[in-house]
Amino acid sequence: MRFLHMADLHIGKSVNGMNLIEDQRYVLTQVLDLLKKEPVNGLLLAGDIYDRSIPPAEAVTLFDWFLTEVSELLVPVFVVAGNHDSGERLEFGQKLFGRQKVYVEGILKEEFPAIEMEDEYGTLILHLLPYFKPAQAKALYPDDEIRTYEEAMRAVLMRHPVDRTARNVLVTHQFVTGTEPVRQSDSELSLSVGGADQVSYSLFEDYDYVALGHIHGPQRAGRDSVRYSGSILKYSFSEESHKKSVTLIELEQKGEVNVTTYPLTPLHDMRRIKGKLENLLDPEVTGAADCEDYISAVLTDEEELADPMEKLRASYPNIMELNLEKRQRSGGNGISADVREKTPLELGEAFLLLTSGEAEEKRMDFLKQLLEEGGSDR
Known part of the structure; x- marks a missing residue:
């Protein structure tokens, strides 16, 4: 049988x-x-x-x-x-x-x-x-x-x-x-x-x-x-x-x-990549495996980055997660492609962390004020 x-x-x-x-x-x-x-x-x-x-x-x-x-x-x-x-x-x-x-x-x-x-x-x-x-x-x-x-x-x-x-x-x-x-x-x-x-x-x-x-x-x-x-x-x-x-x-x-x-062979594999943004976007790196895989990326750059998620998405269209190593060291989280579970305040903080490398108290206070005025503080 x-x-x-x-x-x-x-x-x-x-x-x-x-x-x-x-x-x-x-x-x-x-x-x-x-x-x-x-x-x-x-x-x-x-x-x-x-x-x-x-x-x-x-x-x-x-x-x-x-x-x-x-x-x-x-x-x-x-x-x-x-x-x-x-x-x-x-x-x-x-x-x-x-x-x-x-x-x-x-x-x-x-x-x-x-x-x-x-x-x-x-x-x-x-x-x-x-x-x-x-x-x-x-x-x-x-x-x-x-x-x-x-x-x-x-x-x-x-x-x-x-x-x-x-x-x-x-x-x-x-x-x-x-x-x-x-x-x-x-x-x-x-x-x-x-x-x-x-x-x-x-x-x-x-x-x-x-x-x-x-x-x-x-x-x-x-x-x-x-x-x-x-x-x-x-x-x-x-x-x-x-x-x-x-x-x-x-x-x-x-x-x-x-x-x-x-x-079983997946339609898209799931894998992690790690490195500096410039290196991960190198054609030799993106071409080394299926660029349409589901990707979790960790960026090791120390300097400020402008729109790294969008830049990565241009080469890895199915990227799911993005984290900054420097943020992980401090115990924080990066941006996930799934934002449905995040509050507007959490999204704003994640954006500030990703674009400027820090969520300054002054900027966060200003963001909270905007959200309160708009009725979306939670």
């Missing part, structure tokens, strides 16, 4: 104001091409299908297109909700989709699906467990002591029947950890604080393979058959070194699991 494991699509996500919908379509097309070349018995989507609980229309349209294309290949699809998804919305049309072998599980229930499949090695059972919080498990099992995610997961799994003579695959979305540290990035939404969100891989001993979502870097969690497939794209510059991929798993007779990863 062969399955393709994916997670953390985050369809509809924007990074620093850049809409990534075409980037997502680009890699999803690669997945469809892979499914045509490597026939599988199912596609496992382990959560965070969308980037937010109410996705934009273009995100829903893209996922609809992808599911339709997969269904036309006669590949069953098994979907669970992640912490970014709305489980209720994801389950829309659940029964109708199930008739087309698109199985969607968005909300924790006392009984979650266990779908049986057969091949020459016997029975394989797919278990679909969506993301859930401890409070949701506590509502189902009020007599249990449930405070952490691990206690919640234990309470849920101990009540879920598993035929240990068959091969079992669990698709779920939680922060599962092993004996070695899990490599995280800053684009992953923390589930809780103080480590209460962590779930030990040892809880999944009954499962031959556990298809995980939530962590964006492809990696194992405790054992090779408990794996994060990772996100389909780099969603922050902390993921600059990631090699994005999808995971093909092959389960033969019980106890035999083979894992192969297939790389």
Whole structure:
């Protein structure tokens, strides 16, 4: 039995104001091409299908297109909700989709699906467990002591029947950890604080393979058959070194699991550059890699610069971030291409820092006065 494991699509996500919908379509097309070349018995989507609980229309349209294309290949699809998804919305049309072998599980229930499949090695059972919080498990099992995610997961799994003579695959979305540290990035939404969100891989001993979502870097969690497939794209510059991929798993007779990863090529890579403005604009430097990559730039110039963002944008049209090294040394921040979260006062201060190298008290007082008179001091 062969399955393709994916997670953390985050369809509809924007990074620093850049809409990534075409980037997502680009890699999803690669997945469809892979499914045509490597026939599988199912596609496992382990959560965070969308980037937010109410996705934009273009995100829903893209996922609809992808599911339709997969269904036309006669590949069953098994979907669970992640912490970014709305489980209720994801389950829309659940029964109708199930008739087309698109199985969607968005909300924790006392009984979650266990779908049986057969091949020459016997029975394989797919278990679909969506993301859930401890409070949701506590509502189902009020007599249990449930405070952490691990206690919640234990309470849920101990009540879920598993035929240990068959091969079992669990698709779920939680922060599962092993004996070695899990490599995280800053684009992953923390589930809780103080480590209460962590779930030990040892809880999944009954499962031959556990298809995980939530962590964006492809990696194992405790054992090779408990794996994060990772996100389909780099969603922050902390993921600059990631090699994005999808995971093909092959389960033969019980106890035999083979894992192969297939790389995904982005439409635009995400990378950092650093140096003096003049050097970064040198044609030899801009031509050394794809100038249309998503760029985070750090300028090392000590002197004042006039409109460095616009000058960089002329050579790097998809620049996302700009920072001044001298400003970083003093603990400040630079200008990001995403200004939606900044107040007018913060934008003005960032502009003064970038153009003159300092936000003088006199200038800031004058700026505050202007904003107050205009009714935009916040």
